[in-house]
Structure formats: structure tokens, C-alpha cells
Amino acid sequence: MLGRSRRRRTRRAFSLLEVLLVVVILGILAAFVVPNLIGSSDRAKIGIAQAAVAKGGATALALDLYRTHVGSYPESLKELSEKPSDQEKADKWHGPYITDPGSLKDPWGHDYQYKAPGEHNQDSYDMWSWGPDGQDGTDDDIGNWTKG
Secondary structure, eight states: OHHHHHHHHOOOOOOHHHHHHHHHHHHHHHHHHHHHHHTHHHHHHHHHHHHHHSTTSHHHHHHHHHHHHHSSOOSSGGGGTSOOSSHHHHHHOOOOSOSOGGGGBOTTSOBOEEESSOSSSTTSOEEEEOTTTTOTTSTTOEESSOOO
């Protein structure tokens, strides 16, 4: 009887083969998952920048409201949060049109670029981000116009 109780109390451990099999399965799963995660942060930042400079975005609405009140687009994005120095424009200004000037920075921490009238959108304005490389005029720039 003593022998039976001992057999019942002993626990069966995992064999080396079973442990290796689990490690191999986890490695295979990681090989599929990790590559998908690696570029997702950059893609998300690019999407945020595209939404920010888009014609239907929040900044675009603030720019259009400014234009409705003042009669022209601002000379700089700063005028969306601060009254223009030109007295004629200041009298028509009903801002601030944006409450957080920090929203005028792209996901990489650079100021969004702005020009009115635009070179690409001559009837309105150009707004763009320098993109991930932080340099103007490169292929990764993100603007509110169609490239081509």
C-alpha cells in the first residue's frame, strides 16, 4: 500500500521533447506576427498626418472658417490661434479657430507646413508634413494635393 500512495503523489514532468516542440511552435507563430507589427507604427503616423492635412480635416475646417470670417486664408497657421497683427483682419477675426496650437505639429514633432495661396492648390492653400525623414521636398512628404 505504501507503494501505491507514492505513485499517486509523483507528478509527471514535461519531457525535453515536449518543451522543444512548444518552443518551435511559438517561434513559428512569432515569425508570422512580428513582421506585421514592425511597420504598423510608421503606417499609423502616416495616416494621422494624412488626416491632418486633408481638405476635410479639422485644420481645414478651421482654415475655411477663418476665411469665411476674415475674407482670405491666414498668412500662417499661427493666426488660427492668435489674432492677426493686421488691424483690418483683426477686426473680422472671431477666433481662436483652434484651441491647441500643439495640434499643428505632425506625428514626428515638426510643424505642419502651410502656404496660401498654394502652389499645388492655387485657389486655396497647400498644407503638408515633411514626413518621417523630416526634410522638405522628399518623396515621403504628405500634402493636401494629389501627387503626379
